[in-house]
Amino acid sequence: MNRQPGLSVRLKLTLSYAGFLMLAGALLLTAAWVFLMRDASARVFVPYLPDLLRAFDPTNYGPVIFGQAAAAVLAFLLVFGLVGGWFLAGRMLAPLTRIADATRVAANGSLSHRIRLPGRRDEFRELADAFDTMLGRLEAHVAEQRRFAANASHELRTPLAITQTLLDVARNDPNPDAGELVDRLYAVNTRAIDLTEALLLLSRADQRSFTREPVDLSLIAEEATETLLPLAEKHGVTIETSGDITPTTGSPALLLQLTTNLIHNAIAHNQSDQGAVWVTTSVYPKCVVLTVENTGEKLTRELVSTLAEPFQRGTERIRTDHAGVGLGLAIVKTITQAHDGTLTLAPRAAGGLRVTVQLPAQ
Structure with a gap:
């Protein structure tokens, strides 16, 4: 100005x-x-x-x-x-x-510079402390965005490099197997599409560019469970859904994506057989809560604290057939924050993971 x-x-x-x-x-x-x-x-x-x-x-x-x-x-x-x-x-x-x-x-x-104004609290020192807090959050956000950009570039480059390698091998092979090449290219291309869609969804949720409307979280949990039931049966995992009517306000599509990601994650990172997933919804005076628990290997708190970061899959938890793109819980975290909620991850004593999503009540 x-x-x-x-x-x-x-x-x-x-x-x-x-x-x-x-x-x-x-x-x-x-x-x-x-x-x-x-x-x-x-x-x-x-x-x-x-x-x-x-x-x-x-x-x-x-x-x-x-x-x-x-x-x-x-x-x-x-x-x-x-x-x-x-x-x-x-x-x-x-x-x-x-x-x-x-x-x-x-x-x-x-962004690493801080004012750190000494003395007792007054208007100037409150302003300086607020500015230092803003700088700290901004520095953390910029660092997170840089890590995200670097990891996203690496993840997107991987399928392209695999595709290039497959094409080079096929071109140099005098008797290439066209069917096998097409299958491999199809799998690699599918992974690239999934990763791109996940990145777009993550960006959309982070910008909060969605319309809010009344939503029953318990109905969304039932819909996500029915959609993933065939996958659970394939892996020998049972899903139990229970709870109360949980009215909240938000985007039905994003909240469905949040619940689907949580249940899919609970199925994919479960025991090899006789695994279980519990989906529970609860309502309180000021908030509604969605809890997804699953059996599995014992996890450390240090590992659990990193699972919501983009592309932090927790390698010891990955099933070879459903590794995902590493954005499932990151998308859950972003959607939760976009709905003014809180996400809590905690290891279960018997093994597995407990994820709690708390959203404001309608």
Whole structure:
């Protein structure tokens, strides 16, 4: 925004301090004139115009001396107010100078700088602390986006490199098996499409570009369970669904994707046989809760804390036939945050994972 040049805040505060001091001095001198100098002459009780003109009468030395003293006091107050006001304004505005310097540093790309303004809490220090908090979150967000971009580039490059290798082998093979080549290319292309769609869904949820409407989370859980029931039967996993009607507000499509990802993850990362998945919905006065638990290998809290990060699959949990694209729980986390909810992951004592999604009640 283009602005016209003006006086600095420090100069404005200085003039304000000096003006206030001059006004206070003038009022004090006026009070002294009214209550003290009227005793110098019986004819002077209140300072109206004829009495004020007596200050220029050489035969009346009392008021003249008082006027000279008043002028000297006002001159001293003016100089003292300007100098003291300039110094006090500088001291008061010093925190703003540090905040402005930190803003310039951040604008140049350095997000690691912090103000860390010392002293007890006041308006300036609250502003500095809020700015430091904002810088911390912004730095973490930028670092996360950079990691995400690097991992996404790596993941997208992998199917392209595999496709290039398959085509090179087929071109150099004098008797290529066209059927096998087509099957492999189809599988690689399917994985690339799945990854691209997952990235688009992640971006859509992160931007919150969706319409909110009333949703029953229990119905969505039943729909996702019915869709994934054939996959569960294929892996020998049983799914149990229970709970209450859980009314909330959000995008039905995104919440269905969230629930589907959780149940699919619970099926894919389960025991080899006789596994189980429990899907439960609960309602509370201010929130609704979706819980998905599954049996499986014992997990450490350190591993669980990284599972919601993009492309962090937890290699020891991957089934060779359903490794996924590494964005399932990352999409769940983003959709949950877009709906103003919280996502909690915790290892089960008997093995497996417990995922809890808490959303605001309708």
